[in-house]
Amino acid sequence: MNYRPFKDVQVAEVGLGTWQLGSADWGNINEDEALKILQAYTDAGGNFIDTADVYGMGVSEAIIGKFLQSVNKEIFVATKLGRRGDAGNGWPQNFTYDAMKRHAEESLRHLGVSQLFLEQLHCIPTEEMRSGKVFDNLRKLQQEGLIRYFGASVETSEEALICLEQEGLASLQIIFNLFRQHVADEVFARAKEKGVALIIRVPLASGLLSGKFREDTVFADKDHRHYNANGESFNAGETFSGIEFGEGVKLAGNIKTLLPDERMAEWAIRWILDHPEVTTVIPGASKISQVNSNVAASGLQPLPSSVHEQLRKLYNEQIHSKIRGHY
Numbered sequence: 001m002n003y004r005p006f007k008d009v010q011v012a013e014v015g016l017g018t019w020q021l022g023s024a025d026w027g028n029i030n031e032d033e034a035l036k037i038l039q040a041y042t043d044a045g046g047n048f049i050d051t052a053d054v055y056g057m058g059v060s061e062a063i064i065g066k067f068l069q070s071v072n073k074e075i076f077v078a079t080k081l082g083r084r085g086d087a088g089n090g091w092p093q094n095f096t097y098d099a100m101k102r103h104a105e106e107s108l109r110h111l112g113v114s115q116l117f118l119e120q121l122h123c124i125p126t127e128e129m130r131s132g133k134v135f136d137n138l139r140k141l142q143q144e145g146l147i148r149y150f151g152a153s154v155e156t157s158e159e160a161l162i163c164l165e166q167e168g169l170a171s172l173q174i175i176f177n178l179f180r181q182h183v184a185d186e187v188f189a190r191a192k193e194k195g196v197a198l199i200i201r202v203p204l205a206s207g208l209l210s211g212k213f214r215e216d217t218v219f220a221d222k223d224h225r226h227y228n229a230n231g232e233s234f235n236a237g238e239t240f241s242g243i244e245f246g247e248g249v250k251l252a253g254n255i256k257t258l259l260p261d262e263r264m265a266e267w268a269i270r271w272i273l274d275h276p277e278v279t280t281v282i283p284g285a286s287k288i289s290q291v292n293s294n295v296a297a298s299g300l301q302p303l304p305s306s307v308h309e310q311l312r313k314l315y316n317e318q319i320h321s322k323i324r325g326h327y
């Protein structure tokens with residue numbers, strides 16, 4: 001595993017996304033399986049885990065908290081707030097200082113730590129980012145010692161550029177993958193200039209970029225790839241990166257022909273790591289074998305520039321115009 005700087009620490013360039021752990025949105029992974037996935041990730045040299053207070057309504061954080069008790073090396077856990085919709089919560093009441101403090105305290109409790117390494121805004125409305133009040137609240141939580149760093153997970157390049165102007169922002173989380181290449185042109189240089197870490201989510205377009213799905217693949221009713229396949233419940237971009245599923249299967253097939261060999265998921269992650277502005281990429285995994293394959297991307301040689309050029313041409317000609325959702 002190779003590491004890249006994130007402020008004053010070194011984080012694994014392949015992190016672990018944990019929306020899958022304890023959340024029905026991906027089918028149900030039980031606690032025992034989830035703990036094994038976390039163990040496989042840290043055994044492979046991983047030290048950066050992304051979660052959120054709403055993944056399984058605290059279950060993902062609580063499983064990570066349990067896991068942290070058994071590990072004796074430093075693990076950097078990034079969580080998020082802003083999307084709770086349970087009793088007394090919702091938009092816009094989630095964005096007051098009191099609500100943000102309450103939600104951060106609940107994450108501290110679930111994770112069993114005295115300070116959150118990274119608290120991220122969780123794709124909140126653009127207007128809330130623009131008003132800047134949420135960032136004042138985060139700075140206050142930081143001064144009070146509840147959080148070490150704060151960042152923002154965003155949907156659009158416009159939102160990314162708004163957040164990058166905020167004093168003290170440590171990281172930006174954004175979708176960037178072979179189905180979402182233009183983000184590099186719009187955001188990366190500014191993030192680098194500002195010294196803000198880039199956390200890359202949905203790197204495999206919800207699994208499509210592993211090349212394993214067929215047009216007749218069926219997902220469980222509670223899996224977001226079934227109930228949000230066309231953006232019915234939340235931003236279409238968070239599911240299959242905004243590409244219609246059947247189209248995505250075909251496009252993944254076209255991409256595969258340009259890659260060096262059959263290891264499509266590894267090369268899709270390698271392609272992301274080939275961008276030096278990226279700090280860490282956080283593929284989700286529902287199996288130990290997926291963790292191992294994703295981590296292996298760190299050890300691959302960069303793709304040749306001729307392959308990068310062909311992949312960009314394919315994106316410009318066949319993919320970009322097909323992205324749906326807020327991006």
Ligand SMILES: NC(=O)c1ccc[n+]([C@@H]2O[C@H](COP(=O)([O-])OP(=O)(O)OC[C@H]3O[C@@H](n4cnc5c(N)ncnc54)[C@H](OP(=O)(O)O)[C@@H]3O)[C@@H](O)[C@H]2O)c1
Pocket residue numbers: 016017018019020026050051080122123153154173200201202203204205206207208210212238265266282283284285286289290291293294
């Ligand atoms: N708004 C936000 O801030 C936001 C939104 C989305 C995600 N995230 C974060 O980003 C993380 C990553 O995004 P994501 O999980 O949505 O999408 P992803 O990483 O693109 O896809 C994950 C899925 O791809 C499949 N997969 C993973 N590795 C594989 C491999 N090596 N070979 C074959 N298939 C593989 C698995 O599908 P199967 O389970 O079907 O096998 C896995 O569940 C999340 O876990 C979460 O932490 C944040």
